[in-house]
Amino acid sequence: MRIKKEAADFLTAFFICTTCITFLEGILGMLFFPDMKLGYDAFFSPPFFAFFSVLFGLVTKSKKELTVKQVWLRRGIHLLLIEGLVLGLNYSAGAVFEPVVLFVLILSIAVVFAAVYAIMWVNDRRSAAMFNEKLKQYQSKALE
């Protein structure tokens, strides 16, 4: 059951990430490279980055119970890995960005990163609300 839950979490994060990256690429492209023409292969870019971004999330996993500080530290490493992946691939593909574009790109990656975790947290909050409702029923039933 745990593996199933992990797989479901992976897929959820992947699809949220793909959506966010698609929006990010669209917005940044319109702002900084409005005349650039892209081929069909560009469609594979969001799921590609999403897949590796979520895969890098393995650094946040641990068999041991992590403290809040450890969780934040690992999330920081996760973000650095994603930034490294995006900038590294762009650099190796020969892309040269102006400092402003580079700064906006780095910031946007961090925003998408935070947005994905925020959406997943909201999902967990919905799940907790459902649990709390059932808990009240469970407790009343047990007291009957």
Add this chain to the structure above:
Amino acid sequence: MKVSIRKILKKEEEQVIIECVEITPEIKDIHSYVQTKGTGLSGVTFDQRMERFYLQDVYYFEALDEKVFAYTKQQVYEVKMRLYETEQLYKTCHFVRCSKSVVLNLMQLECISPALNGRFFAHMKNGERLMISRQYAGKLKQIVMGGGSDED
């Protein structure tokens, strides 16, 4: 199933007799429930006094440094049991494991809220906050929400 109660005079002679054709899992549940309901436990307080307390007053059991402690509203008791024993023995009394070191009483649970990394906080009725680890969150949800849990 027919249920009857007969009043007697002496407290020490109180007993529950189950008459059944066959010992089914339901009968075992009733047996286990009766055994633990109103169960008096013994524990040692921090000032080394041996005291009796009721299982239903326990918010949670926690294992710390090879010792197991029972937390009630008034007191913390060291109990002579292993944590897995509290989990197994009191599961019919709504006690469930929520992390490697804690077995909590669902009847004393106020609510849960999301924490980091897919984990949840358990907010107890005494205001304490415990961590529910990912490993046990699914089981906990299954017990409370039944088969319809989104963890299945």
